[in-house]
Amino acid sequence: MTTSANWQVTDDDREVIGRELSGFVPDRVFDAHAHLHRAEWWASPPPIVVTGPFEAGLQTYREHLGRLLPGRELHALHMAYPFAGADEATLAAANAWVASQAAQDPLGACLMVVPPNDDPDQVRETGRSLGVRGLKPYHLYAALERTWDAAIPDYLPESLMAVADAEEWVVVLHLVRPRGIADPLNQHWVRRYCERYPRARLVLAHCARGFNPYHVLEGLPPLADLPNLWVDTSAVCNAMGVLAALQIMGTGRVLYGSDFCVSQIRGTAFSVADTFLWLDEEHAPDAPAHAADFALPLVGVENLRAVRAAARLAKLNDGDVGALFWGNAARLLDLAPGS
Numbered sequence: 001m002t003t004s005a006n007w008q009v010t011d012d013d014r015e016v017i018g019r020e021l022s023g024f025v026p027d028r029v030f031d032a033h034a035h036l037h038r039a040e041w042w043a044s045p046p047p048i049v050v051t052g053p054f055e056a057g058l059q060t061y062r063e064h065l066g067r068l069l070p071g072r073e074l075h076a077l078h079m080a081y082p083f084a085g086a087d088e089a090t091l092a093a094a095n096a097w098v099a100s101q102a103a104q105d106p107l108g109a110c111l112m113v114v115p116p117n118d119d120p121d122q123v124r125e126t127g128r129s130l131g132v133r134g135l136k137p138y139h140l141y142a143a144l145e146r147t148w149d150a151a152i153p154d155y156l157p158e159s160l161m162a163v164a165d166a167e168e169w170v171v172v173l174h175l176v177r178p179r180g181i182a183d184p185l186n187q188h189w190v191r192r193y194c195e196r197y198p199r200a201r202l203v204l205a206h207c208a209r210g211f212n213p214y215h216v217l218e219g220l221p222p223l224a225d226l227p228n229l230w231v232d233t234s235a236v237c238n239a240m241g242v243l244a245a246l247q248i249m250g251t252g253r254v255l256y257g258s259d260f261c262v263s264q265i266r267g268t269a270f271s272v273a274d275t276f277l278w279l280d281e282e283h284a285p286d287a288p289a290h291a292a293d294f295a296l297p298l299v300g301v302e303n304l305r306a307v308r309a310a311a312r313l314a315k316l317n318d319g320d321v322g323a324l325f326w327g328n329a330a331r332l333l334d335l336a337p338g339s
């Protein structure tokens with residue numbers, strides 16, 4: 001394997017962070033979408049895992065994300081990095097390990113990764129015993145050949161949503177299907193789940209999978225009236241996706257999230273036609289003639305630049321920015337006032 005600049009923070013990164021982000025990101029940050037992992041969970045780990053530390057727990061998270069957010073007080077809602085093909089025992093151990101990591105931070109919280117076929121009573125009992133604040137379903141666990149086409153109940157069955165409702169849990173959902181939130185079937189299930197399970201809080205990750213902002217502009221407005229629907233900004237590298245989320249949902253239900261360790265990938269995502277593309281070290285064009293020293297950015301830095309640009313265009317005041325980086329997550333998770 002060639003050397004990788006994943007996980008590395010260069011002088012060029014630090015220059016951008018200093019110039020663009022140091023005056024923007026508040027002193028304390030509650031990151032509403034932060035994965036942790038151990039490389040042993042995968043039979044064949046993805047490049048971001050292979051190129052990084054074997055174990056990415058709370059200390060690794062603070063160390064590495066702290067390089068993107070220097071000097072900030074950092075707390076997070078943690079969840080295991082979802083991995084395909086896991087046996088039950090590995091997944092159970094992963095959830096328990098993430099809970100033990102989150103518990104080392106008095107303000108930390110965690111979610112439990114749940115496959116759709118998990119027994120709801122067992123999920124409730126395990127979740128209670130681990131002290132989780134909710135669930136992290138993922139399309140990879142849907143019993144389909146092409147999970148990118150999964151409907152929400154294929155990976156988040158109603159029975160688990162009912163548990164989230166009874167426990168007043170948070171559910172962080174990464175939508176799939178080609179048009180994301182603009183897909184009528186996704187809209188149908190988001191509305192039905194939010195209305196039928198009003199004590200659960202449904203967070204649509206990545207600005208409602210706003211890697212293509214036109215999907216957000218088209219698909220999120222009909223759902224903005226749902227009081228228990230939230231979005232997080234994690235890994236979105238286009239400002240319009242974040243701006244659309246802020247303007248459609250209002251400033252009170254948008255959460256900053258890093259998507260650590262995706263934040264440490266060299267790459268970016270952008271909108272193309274009616275979909276989006278990801279660039280990374282394995283899929284990157286040559287440096288263009290007009291920028292011969294071009295190097296792929298860190299996803300986490302590109303995301304923060306997009307969040308800042310969106311905040312400026314939406315004319316957010318300091319209070320709004322504080323809510324985006326802290327107050328909204330504190331409300332979502334019922335953190336004690338003043339914490």
Ligand SMILES: [Zn+2]
Nearest residue numbers: 033035234259
């Ligand atoms: Zn994620």
